[in-house]
Amino acid sequence: xxxxxxxxxxxxxxxxxxxxxxxxxxxxxxxxxxxxxxxxxxxxxxxxxxxxxxxxxxxxxxxxxxxxxxxxxxxxxxxxxxxxxxxxxxxxxxxxxxxxxxxxxxxxxxxxxxxxxxxxxxxxxxxxxxxxxxxxxxxxxxxxxxxxxxxxxxxxxxxxxxxxxxxxxxxxxxxxxxxxxxxxxxxxxxxxxxxxxxxxxxxxxxxxxxxxxxxxxxxxxxxxxxxxxxxxxxxxxxxxxxxxxxxxxxxxxxxxxxxxxxxxxxxxxxxxxxxxxxxxxxxxxxxxxxxxxxxxxxxxxxxxxxxxxxxxxxxxxxxxxxxxxxxxxxxxxxxxxxxxxxxxxxxxxxxxxxx
Amino acid sequence: xxxxxxxxxxxxxxxxxxxxxxxxxxxxxxxxxxxxxxxxxxxxxxxxxxxxxxxxxxxxxxxxxxxxxxxxxxxxxxxxxxxxxxxxxxxxxxxxxxxxxxxxxxxxxxxxxxxxxxxxxxxxxxxxxxxxxxxxxxxxxxxxxxxxxxxxxxxxxxxxxxxxxxxxxxxxxxxxxxxxxxxxxxxxxxxxxxxxxxxxxxxxxxxxxxxxxxxxxxxxxxxxxxxxxxxxxxxxxxxxxxxxxxxxxxxxxxxxxxxxxxxxxxxxxxxxxxxxxxxxxxxxxxxxxxxxxxxxxxxxxxxxxxxxxxxxxxxxxxxxxxxxxxxxxxxxxxxxxxxxxxxxxxxxxxxxxxxxxxxxxxxxxxxxxxxxxxxxxxxx
Numbered sequence: 001x002x003x004x005x006x007x008x009x010x011x012x013x014x015x016x017x018x019x020x021x022x023x024x025x026x027x028x029x030x031x032x033x034x035x036x037x038x039x040x041x042x043x044x045x046x047x048x049x050x051x052x053x054x055x056x057x058x059x060x061x062x063x064x065x066x067x068x069x070x071x072x073x074x075x076x077x078x079x080x081x082x083x084x085x086x087x088x089x090x091x092x093x094x095x096x097x098x099x100x101x102x103x104x105x106x107x108x109x110x111x112x113x114x115x116x117x118x119x120x121x122x123x124x125x126x127x128x129x130x131x132x133x134x135x136x137x138x139x140x141x142x143x144x145x146x147x148x149x150x151x152x153x154x155x156x157x158x159x160x161x162x163x164x165x166x167x168x169x170x171x172x173x174x175x176x177x178x179x180x181x182x183x184x185x186x187x188x189x190x191x192x193x194x195x196x197x198x199x200x201x202x203x204x205x206x207x208x209x210x211x212x213x214x215x216x217x218x219x220x221x222x223x224x225x226x227x228x229x230x231x232x233x234x235x236x237x238x239x240x241x242x243x244x245x246x247x248x249x250x251x252x253x254x255x256x257x258x259x260x261x262x263x264x265x266x267x268x269x270x271x272x273x274x275x276x277x278x279x280x281x282x283x284x285x286x287x288x289x290x291x292x293x294x295x296x297x298x299x300x301x302x303x304x305x306x307x308x309x310x311x312x313x314x315x316x317x318x319x320x321x322x323x324x325x326x327x328x329x330x331x332x333x334x335x336x337x338x339x340x341x342x343x344x345x346x347x348x349x350x351x352x353x354x355x
Numbered sequence: 356x357x358x359x360x361x362x363x364x365x366x367x368x369x370x371x372x373x374x375x376x377x378x379x380x381x382x383x384x385x386x387x388x389x390x391x392x393x394x395x396x397x398x399x400x401x402x403x404x405x406x407x408x409x410x411x412x413x414x415x416x417x418x419x420x421x422x423x424x425x426x427x428x429x430x431x432x433x434x435x436x437x438x439x440x441x442x443x444x445x446x447x448x449x450x451x452x453x454x455x456x457x458x459x460x461x462x463x464x465x466x467x468x469x470x471x472x473x474x475x476x477x478x479x480x481x482x483x484x485x486x487x488x489x490x491x492x493x494x495x496x497x498x499x500x501x502x503x504x505x506x507x508x509x510x511x512x513x514x515x516x517x518x519x520x521x522x523x524x525x526x527x528x529x530x531x532x533x534x535x536x537x538x539x540x541x542x543x544x545x546x547x548x549x550x551x552x553x554x555x556x557x558x559x560x561x562x563x564x565x566x567x568x569x570x571x572x573x574x575x576x577x578x579x580x581x582x583x584x585x586x587x588x589x590x591x592x593x594x595x596x597x598x599x600x601x602x603x604x605x606x607x608x609x610x611x612x613x614x615x616x617x618x619x620x621x622x623x624x625x626x627x628x629x630x631x632x633x634x635x636x637x638x639x640x641x642x643x644x645x646x647x648x649x650x651x652x653x654x655x656x657x658x659x660x661x662x663x664x665x666x667x668x669x670x671x672x673x674x675x676x677x678x679x680x681x682x683x684x685x686x687x688x689x690x691x692x693x694x695x696x697x698x699x700x701x702x703x704x705x706x707x708x709x710x711x712x713x714x715x716x717x718x719x720x721x722x723x724x725x726x727x728x729x730x731x732x733x734x735x
Binding site for chain 1: 356357358359360361363364419421428432600603606607610619620622625626628629630632633635636637638639640641643644646647650651658660661662664665668718720721722723724725726728729730731732733734
């Protein structure tokens with residue numbers, strides 16, 4: 001069929017497996033307990049028992065060879081429960097290595113990527129999962145390096161209670177694996193998978209709001225029966241669906257690109273099948289949607305939403321903390337604009353020719 | 356998941372696009388905006404010649420919702436008027452589904468040939484969103500019906516050949532049960548039309564029915580079955596027949612201006628262009644999803660509401676951004692020297708407010724999503 005938006009059989013299997021795994025193994029109490037570090041070693045080991053760390057690694061290195069289409073489904077399930085495990089960073093960093101070690105494939109070691117280049121002092125600042133990762137990949141000068149060193153095991157107190165930490169790009173077991181120029185696939189994949197997680201965050205935050213306004217009574221009736229509340233919530237499911245579709249389309253584009261299909265970018269025709277561009281779109285949109293939905297959901301919880309005992313504040317903080325480690329979303333938009341409309345200088349030249 | 360079109364659908368898309376480019380010419384656009392009649396007769400005839408109107412009508416053609424989406428998506432991207440065609444396709448679909456064989460023979464051939472037009476007589480001066488409250492009265496008088504009342508927002512009434520008219524035939528039963536649909540020629544004695552100009556150049560109409568006499572041959576779908584007929588029509592819209600991708604031509608027009616003026620290098624401008632492109636992609640995906648749901652045999656009712664809520668709000672946001680960025684030149688209308696994007700920015704500023712009203716207001720769609728999708732309790 002032309003345009004088939006049904007998940008494949010494999011995607012359905014992954015969805016079922018990961019949704020039931022996280023529902024059982026990652027209750028909200030675990031998320032609370034894992035704060036402030038934001039990492040639970042036992043959950044990570046349980047994930048290893050179902051081969052999650054090697055899910056999207058090629059079969060030649062001992063992985064399961066899952067597609068991006070399958071991986072985003074697993075990560076959305078992770079986002080729904082705010083699972084305190086760095087599966088996104090680990091998957092992205094391991095995939096960036098030509099020969100990931102056995103301990104990365106089976107999850108006995110943790111890998112991550114530094115999203116920003118090392119500073120002049122050779123330090124990568126606020127690396128996601130940097131507090132717990134044994135292996136860090138990132139840019140140092142004009143080189144792409146991989147460093148194996150002992151993680152600090154603690155994180156500076158931060159908004160999302162995420163295991164962030166500064167890491168050295170020069171101390172430890174260090175290898176140069178490529179040049180900085182042209183290294184972008186891993187960050188694109190990080191954008192996509194983070195977007196997938198944020199779809200899960202947003203979807204669950206919306207469910208929490210609906211559950212609460214249905215049981216909470218004021219003036220003798222459920223607050224969810226007031227039109228002011230209904231209409232404030234009714235704008236949100238379309239945003240979740242839109243973000244999910246964009247994530248799935250970006251994953252589809254990644255898999256097509258891996259299969260050698262030429263991508264298209266034609267904004268005038270609303271036709272974009274380029275993976276890095278779609279990954280940026282998905283990232284910016286999902287981050288915006290997750291921020292908006294957790295905000296509104298928290299609000300409709302009233303005072304209980306603001307109290308630490310409520311679950312929604314956990315979602316609210318992660319909706320912001322998870323994406324913002326990459327930087328200002330407006331900068332992401334400007335980078336996207338280069339892909340969509342050309343570089344500013346090139347666009348100017350085009351206009352001088354009469355556009 | 357597969358987001359691509361089959362080669363056959365891709366071929367159809369290219370052909371539709373060619374037909375639009377050949378028929379929706381600058382002269383034709385000029386005529387639309389100066390007369391207020393946003394119908395492109397050459398487009399309808401050219402589509403009909405290729406069998407594309409017939410092919411798009413549910414129950415007559417192949418009824419592929421993906422193709423229906425492609426057709427309307429191409430029209431929206433080109434900023435070609437699509438309302439007349441969507442009404443035509445829906446009316447033809449309704450007549451085919453619930454009409455008599457005599458009605459099908461009398462009305463369908465010229466509709467499908469792109470030679471006649473239909474309009475919808477649903478809303479009234481005192482009822483829009485609440486259609487079950489219509490008060491236009493049809494009374495039986497021997498073998499005839501006598502119709503009296505007034506309809507509002509009857510767009511295309513002044514050029515249409517047929518009207519689908521929602522009337523009240525039995526005021527003694529509950530509101531939804533006493534309604535009857537008629538289909539009658541617009542030249543039936545007793546119908547008068549008064550233009551209602553809108554701020555977006557398009558003309559709509561108030562229509563008046565004074566002792567209009569018709570026979571049972573104009574009864575559509577049976578006496579007191581009007582609400583069912585209305586529902587059939589809604590199911591044919593499938594959430595894909597327009598008002599969901601207006602941001603694409605907006606961004607194209609704005610980009611042309613930004614390149615021409617050099618503002619394309621301004622980061623403040625580029626960020627908003629990128630955000631608009633993201634929203635356009637999401638609007639496209641949501642519409643595509645409705646089409647796919649319909650293609651899978653389901654009715655994308657709440658999904659259509661979600662799409663409209665998102666797409667119209669995003670479009671209005673972008674219109675305002677671009678109106679602000681283009682400044683004084685963005686205030687100039689079509690044909691004025693120096694008008695930003697040839698006047699399109701100013702026009703979109705007048706076009707945008709109607710999008711959250713017509714075809715189901717934002718509030719109706721929110722209630723639909725809130726109660727039917729989120730399952731929130733009804734108010735008392």
